[in-house]
Amino acid sequence: MRALATTVLALALVAGPALAAPPPPTKKIELTNMMGRWYEVARLPNKIQTGCQGGTSDWQRTGDGFAVVQACHKGSLSAPVTEWKAKAKVLDTRTNAKLQMTFFNGLVRQEYWVLDHRADQGWLILGTPGGRSVWLMSQRPTLPSGVKSQAVARIKQLGYDVGRLEFPQPARN
Numbered sequence: 001m002r003a004l005a006t007t008v009l010a011l012a013l014v015a016g017p018a019l020a021a022p023p024p025p026t027k028k029i030e031l032t033n034m035m036g037r038w039y040e041v042a043r044l045p046n047k048i049q050t051g052c053q054g055g056t057s058d059w060q061r062t063g064d065g066f067a068v069v070q071a072c073h074k075g076s077l078s079a080p081v082t083e084w085k086a087k088a089k090v091l092d093t094r095t096n097a098k099l100q101m102t103f104f105n106g107l108v109r110q111e112y113w114v115l116d117h118r119a120d121q122g123w124l125i126l127g128t129p130g131g132r133s134v135w136l137m138s139q140r141p142t143l144p145s146g147v148k149s150q151a152v153a154r155i156k157q158l159g160y161d162v163g164r165l166e167f168p169q170p171a172r173n
Contacts, residue, residue: 026095028094029096035061037059037139039137039138040168041135041138041170042167043134043135043136044164044165045164048084052082053072053074053168054072054168054170054172055168057137065088066088069083069085070084076169077172086101086103087101110128112127113129122138122139123136125154125155
């Protein structure tokens with residue numbers, strides 16, 4: 001889920017064509033599954049993450065939600081780390097899959113949805129309600145090719161153009 005945070009920040013400031021809105025999440029996600037480090041596997045292009053490699057999102061539970069630190073290396077893995085800090089709050093306690101993230105001391109707010117996840121395979125798909133942004137996040141720096149193919153197929157089922165996905169270099173452990 002750490003990669004989720006990186007994905008979330010990028011979604012907040014993205015500019016691009018919206019797709020048909022994805023269906024709202026219905027699958028419940030346990031909040032404990034959100035904690036820890038998440039690695040970015042794939043994303044739709046967005047302005048904030050242009051050139052980002054080795055994206056991660058670190059999620060830590062706080063009293064009323066999560067503290068999130070998103071990071072990446074602009075240009076290459078040898079570049080310095082760029083970080084964004086955010087706060088995340090659950091908007092739908094029925095599924096825990098709708099989150100509001102705030103960045104820059106609350107100046108920027110964006111809703112993100114956990115559109116699907118497979119705890120047994122360690123991945124989740126995060127997107128914005130309007131369909132502009134999507135990320136594939138993993139609990140490991142890389143996913144086995146078969147698992148990655150299944151997750152990308154699911155992104156396509158959700159209505160995203162998987163031909164536009166970017167697959168940045170994975171973060172080092």
